[in-house]
Amino acid sequence: MRIAVALGAALALFMAAADAAEYVAIGGGRFASVLPADANAADVAIAPFRLRTEPVTNAEFLDFVTAHPQWRRDRIARVFAEQRYLERWQSATALGDRTLPSWPVTQVSWFAARAFCVSENARLPTWNEWEFAAAADATRADARSDPAWREAILGWYARPSASGSDEIGGSANFYGVRDLHGLIWEWVDDFNALLVAGDSRDQNDPDRLKFCGAGALNLRDRENYAVLMRVAMLSSLKAADTTGSLGFRCARDIEVKR
Amino acid sequence: MKTLRRALLFALPLLFTGGIPPRAADLPGESIYHLPISMVDQDGYASALADRRGTPQLVSMFYTSCPYVCPLIIETMKRTQQALTPAQRQRVGVLLVSFDPERDTPQRLHEVYQQRKLDKASWTLARIEADDVRQLAAVLDIQYRLLANREINHSSALVLLDSEGRIVARTDKIGEVDPDFVASVQAALRSAR
Numbered sequence: 001m002r003i004a005v006a007l008g009a010a011l012a013l014f015m016a017a018a019d020a021a022e023y024v025a026i027g028g029g030r031f032a033s034v035l036p037a038d039a040n041a042a043d044v045a046i047a048p049f050r051l052r053t054e055p056v057t058n059a060e061f062l063d064f065v066t067a068h069p070q071w072r073r074d075r076i077a078r079v080f081a082e083q084r085y086l087e088r089w090q091s092a093t094a095l096g097d098r099t100l101p102s103w104p105v106t107q108v109s110w111f112a113a114r115a116f117c118v119s120e121n122a123r124l125p126t127w128n129e130w131e132f133a134a135a136a137d138a139t140r141a142d143a144r145s146d147p148a149w150r151e152a153i154l155g156w157y158a159r160p161s162a163s164g165s166d167e168i169g170g171s172a173n174f175y176g177v178r179d180l181h182g183l184i185w186e187w188v189d190d191f192n193a194l195l196v197a198g199d200s201r202d203q204n205d206p207d208r209l210k211f212c213g214a215g216a217l218n219l220r221d222r223e224n225y226a227v228l229m230r231v232a233m234l235s236s237l238k239a240a241d242t243t244g245s246l247g248f249r250c251a252r253d254i255e256v257k258r
Numbered sequence: 259m260k261t262l263r264r265a266l267l268f269a270l271p272l273l274f275t276g277g278i279p280p281r282a283a284d285l286p287g288e289s290i291y292h293l294p295i296s297m298v299d300q301d302g303y304a305s306a307l308a309d310r311r312g313t314p315q316l317v318s319m320f321y322t323s324c325p326y327v328c329p330l331i332i333e334t335m336k337r338t339q340q341a342l343t344p345a346q347r348q349r350v351g352v353l354l355v356s357f358d359p360e361r362d363t364p365q366r367l368h369e370v371y372q373q374r375k376l377d378k379a380s381w382t383l384a385r386i387e388a389d390d391v392r393q394l395a396a397v398l399d400i401q402y403r404l405l406a407n408r409e410i411n412h413s414s415a416l417v418l419l420d421s422e423g424r425i426v427a428r429t430d431k432i433g434e435v436d437p438d439f440v441a442s443v444q445a446a447l448r449s450a451r
Contacts, residue, residue, distance in 0.1 A: 037406035044406070078287030079397060110396060192396050193403035195413060239396035 021060070021120060023050040023252055024176045031132050034227050035194060044128050051125060051133050052249040053177050054168050055184060056116060058089075059101035061108065064116050066093060071112055081109035082240045104168055104184050104247040110239040113187045117250035124189035125251035127234070131227060134181060136174035144224060153226040156182040181226070185233055187248040194235040285311075290397045291423035297355070297384040300367040307386075307394075308423070314446040315351045315419040319391075319400050321358035321410050322370050330433050331414055332374050338416065339380065341440045346447050352381045355394060357402050357410050359385050398425070418442055421450040 028046040037044045065072045065086075073085050074092040086107050090096020108116075110124075117123050125133075137143035144150070170179040180186075237246075285291055291308035298304050316335055320328040332354065339347055356362035367383040376383070386394065395402055395412075402412035416439065418427040427442030 035403075038409075042406050076287075077285070077289070077292040079290055079292050111393075189392065190403065192392070192399075192401045195401040195403065195411060235401070238399055239393075 021056075021250070022053045023122075024053055025050050025254060026129075026133055026175050026177075028132070031128065031135075033128050033131055034224060034231060035127065046128055046132050048254045049125070049129055050252040050254060051129065051175070051177055052122070052251065053172070055104040055179055055186065055247050055249045056113075057101060057168065058095050058099055058103055058105045061086075061105040061116060062089075062093070062095060062101070064119055068115065068119060071115055076112070078240070080111040080240060082242060084242050085109060085112065086242075088244065100167075102167060104166075104179070106184060106244050106247045107242040108187075108247065109242050110187050110191060110237070113248040114189070116248075120250055122250035122252045124187055124248060126190050127188045127194060127231075129251055130180070130186065130188050131230075133173070133175060133177050134227070136177075138171060138173060141174050144227075150224065150226065153181045157226050157229055184245050184247040185230065185243070187246065188234060191234045191237055192239070194231050286422050286424060288425075289423035290394075290419065290425065293390075293393055293397060295386055295390045295394060297382075297386050298364050299385075300364055300371040300383045302364045310351055310353065310419070311423055312421055313349060313351050314421050314443065314450055315353050315423075316443070317353045317355070317398065317417045317419060318415065319355050319357055319395060319398070319402070319412070321356050322362050322366055323358070324410065327414055327432065329374075331416075332376075334432050334435070335416060336374075336376075337435045338440060338443070339377075341435050341437075342443065342447075346444065347380065349447055349450070350380065350443060352377075353384060354382070355384045355386055355391070357391055357395070357412060359388050359391065399428075418446060420446050 026049055028048040030043045031046050033044045035044075036042055069075055070077075072092040073081075073087070073089070076085060084107055086092075086105075088099050088107055090098070095101060114124055135142045135144050137146070137149050140146075166183055168179055168183065170182050172178050173180065285308075289311075291311055293307060295307040296304060297307060316338065318331050318335060320331050322328070335352055335354065339350065339352060342350065356367065362385050364385060367385060371381070371383055391402075398415070398417050400413055400415055400417075402410055404410055413430075414432045415428050415430050416432075416436075417425055418439070420426045426446055427439055429436040429439040431439070
């Protein structure tokens with residue numbers, strides 16, 4: 001009997017380990033973000049971090065709301081997620097047939113995405129971390145200056161049907177991360193930090209007063225439309241918003257060994 | 259008998275709970291007081307954000323080393339307050355939370371409190387942890403980012419919370435009193451009565 005319990009526990013542990021999301025280490029470094037680090041268009045410094053190789057799925061999010069029922073769509077405080085939160089699911093605790101367990105979860109708010117990551121001992125990536133990882137193609141850490149790469153990504157953004165109704169499993173990039181482009185939009189932790197000047201001619205803009213310090217920063221690399229569209233989309237969101245094509249993945253700090 | 263005594267022990271405090279806010283479960287879903295944020299004020303006192311429940315609140319965010327817009331935010335909040343009658347003024351809390359927990363210690367907040375001659379009865383300058391700054395700004399729909407030179411780039415808004423912590427009005431007008439916003443404050447006071 002005791003042996004059976006021990007075996008059961010070992011099996012459960014094994015299965016939990018098999019289920020656990022995969023994270024890969026990303027080295028970080030100096031990076032020419034589309035959002036400069038200051039008004040002098042400086043590069044940003046990105047510390048090494050770990051990133052989930054795949055977006056969070058419906059099945060994983062269902063496990064999360066089952067374990068943490070305050071995030072169920074019928075129990076969540078409205079301040080944390082608007083009406084459409086997980087609307088495509090059949091019920092608060094069942095996916096139904098309009099979406100698959102293996103599809104990326106969408107219709108989640110920033111608060112809910114954040115809470116999920118905490119439950120996985122992780123956090124949402126920052127914009128710069130996401131952008132850094134997403135600059136890679138299959139063989140290069142930074143493929144952004146390659147017109148063919150830009151073209152391929154833009155092809156997806158031009159498709160009108162991006163809806164989160166697709167299987168995860170795009171090809172792995174340089175770091176082993178999948179589906180940063182081509183599947184869904186993704187929350188970042190500092191989505192409300194992406195404030196930028198609408199255009200560079202606004203030195204005497206009456207809205208100047210809305211911004212403290214250096215004023216709104218100007219975007220760099222304006223030809224990188226795919227990334228700029230992400231910035232525009234994320235900066236238009238409120239934290240309780242959800243959309244049918246907006247999901248997320250999580251990140252972790254790398255412990256520095258002394 | 260024992261049960262009765264125990265019931266009385268539980269009931270007794272309830273008889274005197276006039277000032278104790280109801281449990282979070284009774285909070286309206288739209289209330290920002292669902293956020294479990296703890297604050298430390300300019301005098302070093304700790305409290306929970308949700309402790310503000312029961313009185314309408316004028317809320318904004320700032321940082322003390324900001325030379326230009328942030329003093330204007332304080333001034334605008336003062337003038338909005340002055341547009342109310344003295345009786346109305348007593349019934350609105352003013353809460354200004356720092357974006358900059360690293361530099362804005364309670365001591366630093368206290369200095370600004372003195373310099374700006376803020377009204378002790380109604381004003382709180384508060385420091386909250388960095389992770390909570392991100393959440394509070396998100397829920398108030400205020401954008402901010404830390405720049406490499408340690409300045410903080412941020413949008414400015416005054417937000418009005420009703421006595422349950424629901425956002426009922428906001429204004430982006432800084433440097434002048436927004437009459438519509440003042441009217442919203444007065445309306446919130448009428449319904450809080």
